[in-house]
Amino acid sequence: MSILIRGARPLGGTATDVLVDDGAIAGIGSGLSGDEVIDAGGLVLLPGLVDLHTHLREPGREDAETVATGSAAAALGGYTAVHAMANTDPVADTAEIVTQVARLGDRAGLVEVRPVGAVSKRLAGEELAEIGTMARSAARVRIFSDDGRCVADSRLMRRALEYVKPFGAAVAQHAQDPRLADGTACCHEGEVSGRLGLPGWPGVAEESVVARDVMLAEHTGSRLHVCHVSTAGTVEVIRWAKARGIDVTAEVTPHHLLLTCDLLAGYDPVFKVNPPLRPEEDVTALREALADGTIDAVATDHAPHADHDKDHAFADAAFGMLGLQTALAVVAEALVATGRLDWAGVADRMSVRPARIGRVAGQGGAIEVGAAANLVLVDPDASWTLEAADVVSRSRNTPYLGRALPARVVATLFRGRPTVRDGKLVNGLAP
Amino acid sequence: MRHLLSAADLDRDEALAILDAAARMHDIQNREVKKLPPLRGRTIVNLFFEDSTRTRSSFELAGKWLSADVINVSAKGSSVSKGESLRDTALTVAAMGVDALVVRHNASGAVQRVAGWVDCVVVNAGDGTHEHPTQALLDAYTLRRRLGDLADRHVVIAGDITHSRVARSNVLLLRTLGARVTLVAPPTLMPSGVSSWPCTTSWDMDATLSGKAHGDVDAVMMLRVQRERMSGGYFPTAHEYAVEYGLSPARLDLLGADVPVLHPGPMNRGVEISSAAADGRRSAVLDQVQAGVAVRMAVLYRLLSSAAPPAAEDTAARGAVQEVAE
Structure with missing residues (x-):
């Protein structure tokens, strides 16, 4: 028809x-x-949107989201492909799990579900997961990430970057130095964290890891993708790396383009995300970087959580917010309404480049016959x-x-x- | 004012009204029969998610001396680890027909969240490293007894400011009452963004206490340094902390004879405070404890006497339950 x-x-x-x-x-x-x-x-009319960073929670937390319900949210948000992050339970660190997730996506039939494979077994940050097997599986994994956790160990990161090369894959890093921002860190370290008495998550914990990783990407000649860039400093590092010819791409979430850490004043955990919301200066720098292409893509970091995982004190609540159904509108508010991007630019940052980064065939192409x-x-x-x-x-x-x-x-x-x-x-x- | 969650909830008039009421309450502490009737029939629950001896007993006595029924609920161990959400815990306790919840929690902002869920009055008895407004009130009460009006008085607060709810509430309330505040701490224990707070700061204990850094000092408040911060993370050793920031006998001599020394307790003698300072004539430490009950009586009275009494149908329902039980 x-x-x-x-x-x-x-x-x-x-x-x-x-x-x-x-x-x-x-x-x-x-x-x-x-x-x-x-x-x-x-x-x-835009090419269907492609999300590089989606938490679908299946297997393991089907009470919070399933591949099918997440796919429905994605379709409503204008997406035709999503990358399902590996931090499920069990972790997507084997061909069996990534194939299962891809199959669930096919069954839902609403978007193309591209599983992300774990970099390390059980996301433990110690030993490489079976990257090659996942890449060669029916799920054809092209992005590997321990997202939710940082590949903090320099040697493991170096090996991961090297090892993915034969598969044309990228390592997507959740940049968070666990010594500078541990598991309790939940608020941008600055005036707001000091006033509210919340454990600080300093920008340098992200920036220092990204700086190390772009040097590792240069050293290994490998492809690095930086997840959810949140600070002006990280933007500067990536801008420098790209100018130097390092093969690095980066994404920013819709919420980091619109919301600031001032919203934490009421201690509502709906604003608790990782990395945390940052001050206005960072938001402005992120918008500029997305507009000038230093940041390649908008990625939702769609992170569903059951109410009972959010109905806690701020420090005890889970990290993350939904993103798929609102991403395009938020980008329109932050970038289009402000004159920083036109619709062709939106298509580039939300479809063309993410599809290229994820090596998603048949997505993110030009609107042309055939x-x-x-x-x-x-x-x-x-x-x-x-x-x-x-x-x-x-x-x-x-x-x-x-x-x-x-x-x-x-x-x-x-x-x-x-x-x-x-x-x-x-x-x-x-x- | 429906709840007391932050010292910022109090404007000058409200703060002074509580402090004046506390002075009247204070008098009954010296009576043989320490009981007033105004909260008879009202129920107060001390909901403590974190260990506390002095704050909990202080609130308990305050409620009892106002004739309220007071019970203590210890919810120690994070609700997260028990699988129950904070919301469930708060609603469960509140559903028992409580007029006021006095809440302490180890996470900043937890008490504000509780206040958003329950219908009863909520008093913040300390939330994480955020605020402890009744401590600030009892400190202000103690300072006023010693110094009179606090306008333009210079109060030095020294110690682990980053992790201190006492410091945050005191900075806010002392400013409201017109005092000047200087915070003293090593850089590692000074909060992010402190330059935007309504106070001055210093890393130098001697220059501050001698008045060279920020002018003559009218009062000193020493804060407790937590044991877990002493293991090399924030400063090298307890010894070095004592040398650099402790209120030693020598530093005591930098202060005027009538300058009160406060400490919210419990004290680490020999670390942030010497015994000479803790037990000397300047010490106001036990005055603070005594003031705590009076100030909390004033807070509970003020919040509960303005809050609506239990609805008529509730009373009827309770009567019915009682009949069945009999």
Whole structure:
């Protein structure tokens, strides 16, 4: 069945019609017809979004999220591919687990679920996990990360960077020197942590690890990806490394582009994330770095948590917030509304480059005839509010409930098939 | 004021009203029968997630001398490790029909969270390294007894400022009352962003106590240094700390004869405070303990006398339960 998308503006450009047939873009221009028509007048057409950093919690914490519910949240957020982080229970450190996660993604059928493999066995930071077996498995793992924990040991990091080279894979580092910011660190170290009496998480704990890692990437000639950059200092290190020709890419989360550590004043753990929210200066530097391409990608760090893991004192609550359903709107508010990125830029940072970093075939390509029809239609002028009932994740830990947001996802097409229409999951696809 | 969570909840008038009420409460401590009726029929729970002897007994006596029913609930060991959320613990205790929860917790902000969940009055009896407002009130009470009006008085607070809820509450309240505060600590124990606090700071104990650094000193408050910070993490040894920052007999001589010395306790004698300072005529340590009960009586009275009494249907329900039980 063919679908004609009528009157959409590819990458925010001139309106045109786009015909989708048999999972691919079959035509662009006027005079096309399809079995079904999506009226996309005024809507922006982007390549389906690709998330490099998603916690789907399955296996192990299906009460907080499943591959299916996370996939649904992703589709509603305009995503057609997500990378499922390895810190599940059991850890995704074997071919069996990554293959299982990929299979669950296929079964849900809403987005392409690309498992991330652990760098080290059980994320213990001691011995390499079976990286080659995971890379060669049906899940075709191309990103390895101990995310949630830092590969702190310099020698292990060096070996990981070297070892992934034959597979064209990257090591994605959660940069947090565990001696400078231990497990109790939960608030940006600065005026707010001092005033609130919360254990500080200093920017230098991230910056010093990134500085070491880019030097290791240079030394080994390997591909490094830096997860959730949170400080201006890290941006400077990455800018320097790229200028030097080091093969490094980086991501930033939507929340680090919009929210600041001042929000911790009420001790609400919905704002407890790792790395922590930073001051305004860092937020500004991150926006600039995303705009100028120093930071390559927006990645959600979607981190669902059951209420009972958040209903604690701030220091005792779990780290992380939801991100998939609101990421595009937050980027629109932080970057598009401020004139730092146009829609082509959004497509580049949320689809093209992440797909390239994750080596995701058929995603993040140009909107042209013959390309796979992974697409999202966005109403750039919408103002909408996320209500609790709209959250399809198993968890509710989002700070955006009840907050007006710009730019709404109207429709998502995954491999030519609509997963979202009129801002809602297509009938029968809800998990 | 519905709860007392932070010293910042108190404006000058409110703080003075509590301190004046505490003075009246203080008088009954010298009576033979130490009992006043105003909180008869009200129930106060001391919900302590962290060990405490003096603060808990102080609140307990304060409630009992105002004729409230007081029980102590020890919830030690983090609720996280027991699998129960803080919210569940707070709601469970509050559901017993409590008028006030006096909460101490080892995590900063925990008491603020509890106040957001329960309907009753909540008093912060110390949250992590954040605040301890009733300690600041009893310190202010003690200082006023010694010095009179605190306007433009210069109070030095020395010790582990980073991890001190006492310091945070005192800086806020003393400023509200018009005093000047200087914090003294080694750089490793000075909080991040302290330059934005309404106080001056110093790394030099001698220059501060002698008045050379920030002017003549009217009072000194020494803070406890926790044992776990002494193992080389924040300073090399207890010995070096005592040499650099302890209130030694020699440093005592830098102070005027009438300058009071305070310590929230428990004291590490020979580390942050010498016995000469702790037991000398300047020492206000036992005055602070005595003031603690009076100040907490004033706080409980003020919060509970303005809070609505139990709803009529609740009273009826309790009567019914009693009948069934009989």
